[in-house]
Amino acid sequence: MPQSEMTAYLILDVAGTGFAMRRSSVSEVLPLPRLHPPTLTGTWLAGFLDLGGTTVPVIDLGRLLMLPPMPGREADPYRHLLLSADRGTAILVDRARDLVLVAPDAVRARAPETSLNGCVVGEIVQGEQLTQILGMDRLLDAEERRRVQALTEAAAARLSDLSRLEDA
8 A cells, every 4th residue: 555545643652551643633742841830730731831932731641531640650751742733732641652654444433422522533453453543632622722721821921920030
């Protein structure tokens, strides 16, 4: 099969579970930098990334999907951030393991009602193994996006105030 008919997927490890995400929905895979902490702790909002002066919210995918945490996960410095294609959100995963090309006949669609917000958009079938495909744009619903945007704006204002103090 010609490569032009294949789709690129990032294979992810999230709390010991394998997932896939279309490569086209991710602009960059970044090593985990130091994040600015959120005002609310213990949630799936891991913090904020300063990306060239733009404040980007970071969503902890394991917590968002309510997966049980792996021992030592929080201390692992080798976790990755997936920066969304629009560069407006970053997703924290334990590891971006691989980039694979997948033929269309190896992908099965999933009905939106089978997962929260329809975030599981399909499955990659490789022999007996199924890898769930997550839709970056379906991880949060409209209300969650609105609230994260409000928290991001507040964090950006706080960070801006701090940089003005440093400049003084």
